[in-house]
Amino acid sequence: KLLKEKEExxxxxxxxxxxxxxxxxxxxxxxxxxxxxxxxxxKPVDAFFEKVTVNADDAKLRLNRLRxxxxxxxxxxxxxxxxxxxx
Numbered sequence: 001k002l003l004k005e006k007e008e009x010x011x012x013x014x015x016x017x018x019x020x021x022x023x024x025x026x027x028x029x030x031x032x033x034x035x036x037x038x039x040x041x042x043k044p045v046d047a048f049f050e051k052v053t054v055n056a057d058d059a060k061l062r063l064n065r066l067r068x069x070x071x072x073x074x075x076x077x078x079x080x081x082x083x084x085x086x087x
Contacts, residue, residue, distance in 0.1 A: 031079070054066065
């Protein structure tokens, strides 16, 4: 992966950890634990959006950043389909 900024690196690392923790919690039907694992993404996601330009001029960099964001969606979908929540 093409990760340049420290916030990208931190988010990628947090995603790997959170995905493993969420899946482990789901496997033992610990849904609260899975949600708590996902909540750990809050700070790295906030930092990412504060410091990183997703739509970078460099097409490869932009694509990689969009892929990183899609991994957040994939991580949340291991716990629940949040698109089903109204409001």
